[in-house]
Amino acid sequence: MRQRIQSRLLGWHAVVIAVCSVTALAAYAQGGTPPGDLDKLTQREIVVGTKEAAPFSMKSPSGEWSGISVDLWRRIADKQNLKYRFQEEDSVPALIDAVAKGKVDIAVAALTVTAGREEVLDFTSAFYGTGLGIVVPASGLVASWAPVMRALTSFSFLQAVVALIGLALLVGLVVWLLERRHNEEFGGSVTKGLSSSVWWTTVAMTQRGIGHQGPRTVPGRFVAMLWMVGSIIAIAVFTAGITSALTVRQLQGTVAGVTDLSKVKVGAVSGSSTEDTLTRLRIRFDSYPTAKDGLQAVRDGKLDAFVYDRPLLAWLINEDFGSRVQLLDVTFDQQHYAFALPPGSPLRKPISVSLLNEVRSTWWGDTLFRYLGNKSQ
Structure with missing residues (x-):
């Protein structure tokens, strides 16, 4: 009797081990790194996916990357002695797809944490909180009769x-x-x-x-x-x-806040979380490849308003548009930026711990001030 019970227990134990093995192999086949294999991952060159989203990730003419997110990643990687190289993607959907399929080991840019993305990715702890901003034509450019x-x-x-x-x-x-x-x-x-x-x-x-x-x-x-x-x-x-x-x-002007967006022509960046927010608010919008394209449409009178992440809009206006468009003193739909990793990545825990330590340091405050000045939100 005792031998029969022991045989059954051994059988169930073997089944559990087999199921766990199949699950791990399935995750590995999808491009992820098997959990617990952190040493093997850190011994090779880590592929860091990114895309231009000033001031969080910017590429110089010589191909060198910098920005708030990039500087944070470099500091974490240097402290953990990680070898890495950057791989540029041309859009946010392409970057998310590359992470989900394991083509890159981590995404470092201005990625917003959303429920839809959490279903296919793993995110580290958030390192920056912000919201959406609204850009409208400068007061002198608004048609006087409108x-x-x-x-x-x-x-x-x-x-x-x-x-x-x-x-x-x-x-x-x-x-x-x-x-x-x-x-x-x-x-x-x-x-x-x-x-x-x-x-x-x-x-x-x-x-x-x-x-x-x-x-x-x-x-x-x-x-x-x-x-x-x-x-x-x-x-x-x-x-x-x-x-x-x-x-x-x-x-x-024509737009003074979020409630006015449903009455005017609005633009957003294609594939961004801004589109999800505007759809949820039942606001019609036109999609543009980049935020710069959308701001140019506002400047040229093709749009009444353009909605995107507020710090990115503030940076672009300060760098390229000056007084030709204006950013309203309105922030809505709270958002959080984080690094994205393939599901089950062993990098998530150590990077999150290091990230939390860094964003509480004086170095982080100096970094935000260097890129954003007093407008850190």
């Missing part, structure tokens, strides 16, 4: 106009009821009398002069007096509101 027309067709403007017309009709009706039997100017048929009364009310409201016409009865004149005083206040409030709205529109 903000005006947008304000004049807004719901609040139409609501105010309808309210004024409604008040004029109501007061005109009251004046007609009080004057129709005592004032021939408001007498006659219902259509003639009522139209004359409403016309007088409208003229009185606009302060364009009422001539000899007007109510003659005491109640009618009392209502007319209240209406003329009240209409002055109503017109003043209406005028102030419209002037304020137009002034704000002129100062802020």
Whole structure:
């Protein structure tokens, strides 16, 4: 009996070992390094995938790589005595695909951690937190009539106009009821009398002069007096509101925040996590190969707004666009950057530990200031 139980236990043990072996081999066949094989991996030259995304990864004319992410990787690799070489990819999807298939051992760029990417990759601990920014044409480049027309067709403007017309009709009706039997100017048929009364009310409201016409009865004149005083206040409030709205529109331009993006023509970088965010917010957009292409479209008037990672936009504007476009003081959709590795990579744990130590050092603060100045978010 005891021998039979021992035989069964040995059998189950063999099955477990076989399953684990098959799983490890499957991961290896997909391009990953078998877990626990860290020594073998660190003894060879590690392939570091990257793509240009200033100021996190930048390539000089001589082919030398630098940037926030690259400098962080170099510091970690030097401390762990890792041999490596860079392999450039032409797009974010290509870089993610190269990591997922094990063509590169680690991706070092400006990669945002997302749920979709986490399904096919492993990420280290995050080293930078940021969000999306919005770039719009500089104030002087915005068509002057666009903000005006947008304000004049807004719901609040139409609501105010309808309210004024409604008040004029109501007061005109009251004046007609009080004057129709005592004032021939408001007498006659219902259509003639009522139209004359409403016309007088409208003229009185606009302060364009009422001539000899007007109510003659005491109640009618009392209502007319209240209406003329009240209409002055109503017109003043209406005028102030419209002037304020137009002034704000002129100062802020067509786009002032995230809520305005659904009303204008928006651009994003193809294959970036920005596309996922805009799709989730139900904002239509056009895709561009690079952020620089999108900013050029904004500058040329082809786009009303371009959305991308805020620090990358700030860098590009400062380097190439100056005052021709402007970055709004708006940040939304919190994001985190991290290094990406193939699933099950033994590099993940030691690199994450080193990364966390570095981002808490004075060296990291100096690095961020060197590339971003005071705008580190």
